[in-house]
Amino acid sequence: MMSSSIRATLRRVTPQLIILAAVLFLNFLVFPDFFRVEFQNGRLFGNLIDVLNRGAPTALLCIGMTLVIATKGIDLSVGAVMAIAGAVAASLVVDGYSWQTALLGALAVGMLCGIWNGILVAVLRIQPIVATLVLMVAGRGIAQLVTEGTILTFVNPGLVHLGSGTVVGIPTPILIWVFLGLAVAAIVRKTALGMLIEAIGINEGSSRMAGINSRVLITSVYLISGFCAALAGVIVAADIKGADANNAGLWLELDAILAVVIGGNSLLGGRFSILASLIGALIIQSVNSVILLSGMPPEFNLVIKALIIIAILVIQSPTVKHALYIIRASAQPLPSEPVKEAKESTQ
Amino acid sequence: MKFKAMLIASAMAFVPASVMAADLTIGFSQIGSESGWRAAETTVTKQEAEKRGINLKFADAQQKQENQIKALRSFIAQGVDAILIAPVVATGWDEVLEEAKESEIPVILLDRTVDASDDLYMTAVTSDLVHEGRVAGKWLVDEMAGAKCDIVELQGTTGSSPAIDRKNGFEEGIAGSDNLKIVRSQTGDFTRSQGKVVMESFLKAVGGENICALYAHNDDMAVGAIQAIKEAGLKPGEDIKIVSIDSVPDIHLAMLEGEANATVELTPNMAGPAFDALDAYFSNGVVPPKWIQTESKLYTLKDDNKHIYETKRYLGY
Known part of the structure; x- marks a missing residue:
């Protein structure tokens, strides 16, 4: 039983693993x-x-984003929520609170942002892209209000440890995203939660008829997304020992969505794999690493990134996948013939 | 009008300049407060006006040109003596500048210039971005005194004019010194976190022991890079010399600890020279040149960084 589910998971993430290996080889x-x-x-x-460590913010964001996208939603506000959470954590330690209080405060604010998004989407039925756009635009302003427009610096060693410290030699951010990723994946797969989320993404109307409380579930996935974003925001602020409301998490929502897409998850909702999204986040960070290590002039950065991403998405597109399948099938004519014979014999 | 009365008074030339300035009402249209430097510019402008007894009318445009145009029209309607403006974009100013000109109100551009005929404004007070880079480059040439030095460069946002000009200026500054060579150059987007990330990759790609100096297009990236250097087990300021531009408080704090070596100031005091020019114009009829270049002052470890930090930290950076 166990080994078959592991084998199924491995089969699901094989394309992502191959792409990751290819990009790492490019490095x-x-x-x-x-x-x-x-x-x-x-x-x-x-x-x-560095790839594992610098990929932490995108990896954390894509955990929540995968769940949101599985319900046919999208969360554009995560970058701004990162900025808010970083600002809240920084201002709390600057005001003399302990790093634990600061972390909890930031996470609470992040979850509050998530609930706000969730209510707009699930209760007021505003389209997710519009609903979360509100906080994406306004959030950065809120963060600037908290930091009063400056880069709020701090020296609290406990908080700094979350961003640039290590535990038995491993950078703390890596441990955080790996642990959270495994925990959330286990919770949604070892319970019916994952299936219920997929049901909402495939057909919300019928899943509600079947007795699923879609409002609570949709609000919860945005809440998880807000939680992940807040954690990412605290890590980013801790990394530079300062909350930079203007730049923290800027455009990172797009990287998170891209990671989910590279992970082979459909933006139309339904079946999802958090593990595949996390590998997607590592692929994006590996692409960034190629650019930095290549020593090319920065004018080429976005071109290189675009070319690699386009190549990845083309390989994953249904048309190319189908073509590859046909090529593979025609290259191995033997297995298909016994099947035919078997069919004939049953007739 | 007050403005004409001023001209008559200046023709009489009995009244001392300080008294002249005291009577001025000047409108200032600021872009907003998108960066620490911008906030410091606002603070310093208010301080300079207060010092001179100028009645300053301040309008924050919150990054919108239409708000700036509205502010300018309202200044004109109020009949101010002069207008200072930090234009948010370069184009679209002709009409409102024409209106100011018709009302004989001199306009001075601060920190940025516009794409309009230069007879529509009195003068522009800006920093020379190329010169800033040149000052940084010259400092490193003197500091190295002929010793071989491989430099890594953290550029500003790709394609932005400060990034282009500060890069060119630095290259001009080190031109002719064959011992200095830029071995890696990559954008850090003017931010601390990118400065840190890119410096990490430099340290691995080139090898920390092979990097002799870092040139960052702004102080924030340098502050990020300092953390990356420390985490790699090297001493910033000693193992790797660090020179950057802007002179924000945090870089002076780093210099105080010997972790950075030099910074070139982008002064937030653009209004001071503008007020001086207006003063000379109203009291003696001296028409200023079309461009007033602010000083690009170099600060090193020899300066009193503690004092500079203490004075700058409350300006709003």
């Missing part, structure tokens, strides 16, 4: 020392660790 081509990981100053040090 190796531009920088031969890419895979070298050393233990230096009491922490793991290397490009591979």
Whole structure:
């Protein structure tokens, strides 16, 4: 039983793993020392660790985003929520509160933002893209109000540890996103929650007829998204020891959506895989790493990124997938014939 | 009109300049407060006006040109003596500047220029971005004194004029010194977090021991890079020399701890020279040149960084 479900999961994420391997190989081509990981100053040090560490904000965002998209929604506000959460955490420690209070305060504000989005979508039935756009635009202003327009710097070692500290040599952000990713994936898959979310994404009307409380569930996925965004915002602020309301999480909602799409999840909702989205986030970070390591002039950054992403999406497109399937099928004529014979024999 | 009365008074030339300025009412249309520097500019402008006894009418445009045009029209209607404006964009100003000209109200552009005929405004007070880069480059040439030095560069937002000009200026500054070479150059988008991320990749791609100096197009990226250097187990300021531009309070704090070496100031005091020009114009009829360049002052470890930090931290950066 167990091994078959693991095999099914592996089969689901195989395309993403192949793409990740290819992009990592591209990193190796531009920088031969890419895979070298050393233990230096009491922490793991290397490009591979950077990919895992720098991918943390996108990875955290895409956990919540995957659930939201599975309900046929979208959350554009996550970048702004990051800015708000970072600002709240920074201002709390600057005011003398402990880092635990600051973290809890930031997470609470993030979840509040999520509930706001959820109510707009689930209760007032505003289209998700419009509903979350409100907070995307207004959120950054709220963050600026909290920081009073400056980069609010802090030195609280506990909070800084969340962004740039290590636990047994592993950067804390990596541990946070891996743990949260596994926890959420386990919760939705070991209970019926995942299936209920998929049901809402496929057909909300009939799932409600079947007795699913779609309002509560939709609000909850936006709440989770807000929680993930707040955690990402705290990490980003802790990383630079300051809350930068203008720039924290800027355009990161788009990277998160892209990670979900690269993860093979449909924007039309329904079946989803958090694991595949997380690999998608790592693929995006690996692409960023290629750009930084290649030493090309920055004018090429977006062009290179666009070319790699287009290649990934084309390979995943239904038409190309189908063509590949036909090629594979015609290349192996033997397995198809016994099936025919078997059919004939049953007639 | 007050303006004409001024001209008559200045013809008499008995009244001292300070008294002249005291009677002025000047309108100031600010873009908004999108950056710490912008907020500091607003604070300093108000301080400079108060120092001179000028009655300053302040209007915050919140990043919108239509608000600035409205503010200018309202200043004209109120019959102010002069107008200062930090234009949010370069185009679309001809009509309202024409109106100011017809009302004989001199307009001074602060910090940015416009695409309009230069007889529509009195003068523009701006910093020379290329010169800033040049000052940073020259500092590094002197600091290295002929020793071989591989430099990494953190550029501003790709395609923005500060990034282009500060890059060109620095290259001009180090031109002719064959011992200095830029080995890596990548954008850090003018932000702390990107400055840190890109510096991390520099440290691995080039090797921390092979980098002799960092040139960052603004202080925020340098502050981010300093953290990356520390996390890589190197000493910023010693193992890697750091020179950047803007002179924000936090870089002076880093210099105080010896973690950064030099910064070139983009002064938030654009209004001071503008008020001086207006003063000279109203009291002696001196027409200023079309461009007043602000000083690009270099601060190093020799300066009293503690004092600079203390004075700057309350300006709103």
